[in-house]
Amino acid sequence: MSSGPAVPMSGRPDADAVPAIPAVPVDPDPGGLGGSEVLGPQEISRALTRIAHEILERNKGGSGLVLLGIPTRGVPLAERLAAKIADVEPGVDRTQLVGSLDVTMYRDDLHRHPTRTIGSTVLPPQGIDDRAVVLVDDVLFSGRTIRAALDAINDLGRPRLVQLAVLVDRGHRELPIRADYVGKNLPTSLAELVRVRLAETDGVDSVRIGPERGQA
Amino acid sequence: MRHLLSAADLDRDAAVHLLDTAAQMAATQEREIKKLPTLRGKTVVNLFFEDSTRTRISFETAAKRLSADVINFSAKGSSVSKGESLKDTALTLQAMGADAVVVRHQASGAPHRLAHSGWVGSAVVNAGDGTHQHPTQALLDAFTMRRHLVGTQADPDGTGRDLAGLKVAIVGDVLHSRVARSNVQLLHTLGAQVTLVAPPTLVPVGAHTWTCRTSYHLDEVIADQQPDAIMMLRVQRERMGGDGSAAGGGTGFFPSPLEYTRAYGLDARRLAMLPDHAIVMHPGPMNRGLEISADAADSPRAVIVEQVANGVAVRMAVLYLLLAKEKETTR
Numbered sequence: 001m002s003s004g005p006a007v008p009m010s011g012r013p014d015a016d017a018v019p020a021i022p023a024v025p026v027d028p029d030p031g032g033l034g035g036s037e038v039l040g041p042q043e044i045s046r047a048l049t050r051i052a053h054e055i056l057e058r059n060k061g062g063s064g065l066v067l068l069g070i071p072t073r074g075v076p077l078a079e080r081l082a083a084k085i086a087d088v089e090p091g092v093d094r095t096q097l098v099g100s101l102d103v104t105m106y107r108d109d110l111h112r113h114p115t116r117t118i119g120s121t122v123l124p125p126q127g128i129d130d131r132a133v134v135l136v137d138d139v140l141f142s143g144r145t146i147r148a149a150l151d152a153i154n155d156l157g158r159p160r161l162v163q164l165a166v167l168v169d170r171g172h173r174e175l176p177i178r179a180d181y182v183g184k185n186l187p188t189s190l191a192e193l194v195r196v197r198l199a200e201t202d203g204v205d206s207v208r209i210g211p212e213r214g215q216a
Numbered sequence: 217m218r219h220l221l222s223a224a225d226l227d228r229d230a231a232v233h234l235l236d237t238a239a240q241m242a243a244t245q246e247r248e249i250k251k252l253p254t255l256r257g258k259t260v261v262n263l264f265f266e267d268s269t270r271t272r273i274s275f276e277t278a279a280k281r282l283s284a285d286v287i288n289f290s291a292k293g294s295s296v297s298k299g300e301s302l303k304d305t306a307l308t309l310q311a312m313g314a315d316a317v318v319v320r321h322q323a324s325g326a327p328h329r330l331a332h333s334g335w336v337g338s339a340v341v342n343a344g345d346g347t348h349q350h351p352t353q354a355l356l357d358a359f360t361m362r363r364h365l366v367g368t369q370a371d372p373d374g375t376g377r378d379l380a381g382l383k384v385a386i387v388g389d390v391l392h393s394r395v396a397r398s399n400v401q402l403l404h405t406l407g408a409q410v411t412l413v414a415p416p417t418l419v420p421v422g423a424h425t426w427t428c429r430t431s432y433h434l435d436e437v438i439a440d441q442q443p444d445a446i447m448m449l450r451v452q453r454e455r456m457g458g459d460g461s462a463a464g465g466g467t468g469f470f471p472s473p474l475e476y477t478r479a480y481g482l483d484a485r486r487l488a489m490l491p492d493h494a495i496v497m498h499p500g501p502m503n504r505g506l507e508i509s510a511d512a513a514d515s516p517r518a519v520i521v522e523q524v525a526n527g528v529a530v531r532m533a534v535l536y537l538l539l540a541k542e543k544e545t546t547r
Contacts, residue, residue, distance in 0.1 A: 102240070105254040105282075110540040117233070118240040118536075155249040 035193070035210015039184060044167065044205045047183035048077070051165050052084035054181050059132050062092040064160070066128055068101040070137045070149055071119030075100045076200035077167060078136040099123045101135070101156075106148035123156065133159040134181075138196040140166040143177035168207055170194050219331045219340045220534055223351040223398040228405050232378055234533055235359050239373035241536070242529035245281070255284040258539050261314040263305070264343070265291040265321045270500055270524055271343050271353075275318045278531035284539070287314070302326060306335040314338045315539055324348035324394075339538040347392050347455070353499055354398035356530040357447065358406055360523050364495050365444050380407030383441050387413040387434055387480060388449030388507050391420050391469075392456070395499045396449055400428045413437050415480065417469045434480050438489045446490060447497040448482050448508045473506055484511040495519045 039047070059065055062085055069078030078098050086094035102119035110116070135149050146164060153162060165181035170188045188194060188209065195208045217230065226234065244252060260279040264272055272288070279286045289309075291297065296305060302321075309317060316339040319327045324346030331340035344350040358379060365382055366374035384403055390396045390412050403410050410428035412419065423430055431437050438446070456469055470476045477483075482496065490496075496518040502508055512518060 105244070105252045105536075110254065113541065115537050115541040118237055120240060121243065151253065155252075156247065 035195075035208045037206055037208050038168075038186060038194075039205075039207035041199075041205035044183070044207065047167065048080050049084055051181040051183060052081050053088070055081070055134055055163075055165065056085060056089055058163070058180070062086075062089040062097070064131045065092075065097060066124055066131045066133050066159070067098045067165075068123075068128075068133055068135055068149075068153075069098070070135060070145060071100055071102055073138040073196055073198050073201055074136045075119075076198050077138060077165075079200075081134075081136060081165065096124050096126065099128075101149055101152055103145060103148035103152050106151040108144060108148070121152070121156075128153065128157040128159045130158070130160050132161050132163065134163045134165050136165050138167050138198075139194055140164070140169045140177075140179050140182075141172060141194075143173045143175035146177050147175055167196060168194060217537055219327075219342075220351050220538065221327050221331055221340065221342045222349045223354045223402040223405070225351070226402065226405060228378060228407075231355070231358070231402060231405055232376060234355060234530075234537060235362060236373075236375050237533035237537060238355070238359050238526070238530045239375060241532040242373075242526065245525075245529060250281055251283060252281060253283050254536060255279070255282040255539055258284040258315040259287065259313060260284045260316045260318060260535065260539075261287045261289060261309050261312075261338075262343075263289045263309065263317055263319040265296065265319075265326070266344070268320055268344070270527065271320065271350075274524070274527040275341075275343060275352075275531050277528050278535055281528070282532055282535060284315075284535065287312070302330065303333070303335055306330055306333075310336045310338070316341060316535060318343050320344045322346055341534060341538065344394055346394065348394050348397065350394040350398050350499075351402070352527070352531055352534060353395050354402040355534070356523055356527040357395075357399055357497060357499070358402055359526050359530050360497065360519055361408075361445050361495070363526075364519060365493070378406040379403060382408040382445065383411070383443045384408050384445045384447065385411050385413055385434075385437050385441065385443040386428075386447045386449065387482070389418050389451045389469075390414045390423065390449065391418040392452040393449045399447065400426050404428065411437055411441060411443070413480065415470055415476070434486065435489075438486055442491045443494060444491070445495050445497060446482065447499070448502075448512075450499065450501065451476065451503055451507055477506055477509075481507055481509060482512040483509040487512045487515060487517070490517075497523060500524070 056062055067078040067082050069075035082094040082098040086092050100120060100122045102121045104116050104118045133153065137145060153159060163180040166179045167183040168186050169179055169182045170186045172190060191212055193210055193212050197204055197206050199205050262272055262275055276286050317336060318341045319330055320343040325348060326345050327340050327342040330336060342349055342351055361379055361382060362374045363372060366377050366379060386396050386399060400410050404427035412428055412430045413434050416432055419430055496512055498508055498520045502513055504510055504513060
């Protein structure tokens with residue numbers, strides 16, 4: 001694929017210092033995907049089920065837990081995790097468990113990109129003070145989004161601890177940040193493009209990896 | 217968007233995007249820590265050649281909440297009072313490295329001159345020029361209307377929606393009002409139906425070509441149209457000439473303040489004629505007792521104080537959209 005609109009993409013060699021939100025360009029042409037599928041709907045569901053159980057195990061239950069999804073695709077992932085946790089953990093209200101955290105205004109690369117649309121930040125009614133916050137995002141890449149998220153949390157309250165859950169860890173960290181819960185470790189080269197699509201935002205569940213398209 | 221000079225610069229999508237951004241900014245202003253690091257290292261200059269309280273403070277607050285450095289410049293007490301020209305003032309600011317210049321000027325078109333003359337490379341925001349434009353005021357008015365008249369229980373900001381079908385009456389001194397001009401353009405862009413109501417002497421020449429209706433009768437407009445929002449404009453006596461010493465304080469534009477109030481002031485009787493959901497707006501500063509009575513200004517349907525609060529969020533959105541992006545190399 002050699003044409004297409006200019007969308008923010010990761011893995012571009014000239015953008016390796018400051019990648020965009022890793023690898024989630026909006027594809028106006030979902031039928032014309034290149035590359036190979038790494039995770040399908042079944043695998044994504046199993047990975048999320050495992051992560052939900054790991055979160056409960058590590059935190060000794062669901063009390064005091066808050067899942068904050070990072071827009072765009074972290075939010076539906078956080079909601080799915082919350083639903084799975086509420087299924088197995090009695091006495092946990094899934095609406096009290098989940099929120100969203102926009103990090104746009106805390107990014108360090110705002111001046112390198114066209115203006116980004118700001119997502120919404122919604123905290124559970126009880127806030128995040130003295131709670132165990134689990135950040136949820138689709139792809140962990142440079143770690144800069146998570147750094148921005150930690151700054152954003154800092155302005156919102158003081159959680160007891162912060163953990164990180166991601167669907168895909170593609171490596172190439174630029175900051176000392178690691179994930180606590182990983183759906184799939186995916187070794188990639190910087191030139192490759194990892195694309196996560198979710199039913200809530202894109203109509204289909206899939207994670208694909210492919211060579212970069214649209215050498216602009 | 218490189219500059220914001222006129223409400224006509226914005227098409228529907230750009231305006232809705234700006235209002236949506238303002239809604240997110242407003243949400244951050246309800247937090248305990250209101251400051252965001254977004255514009256760290258940027259410098260915003262407030263260049264005010266004309267007196268202003270709320271607009272200047274609002275822009276200053278907006279810039280500071282986004283962590284930009286703010287330099288306030290007012291013509292009084294500066295070299296402008298020694299006769300320095302707009303060009304030389306602009307070159308001075310350019311040398312100091314301003315990223316955005318917020319300018320208010322008594323001459324219509326001054327911000328346009330500043331933006332397109334090549335004197336400064338920074339973004340220019342019009343904060344009111346003469347009797348021409350005041351785009352951020354129109355945006356905050358539209359934001360306030362969308363919150364009150366379009367927003368639902370589930371989505372109080374009406375995200376992504378315009379003002380289609382709303383009826384808005386703008387009443388008073390249209391002739392001298394840059395707020396009215398910007399609002400007519402922006403509200404029309406957003407799909408609202410605007411009616412200007414003013415005495416014939418205060419309707420500008422050419423108003424029939426604007427994208428709105430005009431009327432000389434406030435009671436008729438309220439009774440027939442049942443407007444969703446009524447915006448009272450300040451009678452700008454400082455722009456009406458004369459020394460105000462005519463009998464009863466009248467000017468060349470209307471016989472006396474009392475007569476103006478009877479015909480065009482919003483009082484308790486007219487307030488009761490409005491539909492129940494209608495909101496009362498005023499860009500401020502108010503002449504209580506002239507264009508708006510205390511009954512109307514202090515009624516629960518008045519959103520005048522909220523307009524001021526929304527002004528900060530809207531100006532944060534404008535500064536964000538102008539400054540938080542890669543520098544354009546082409547002009």
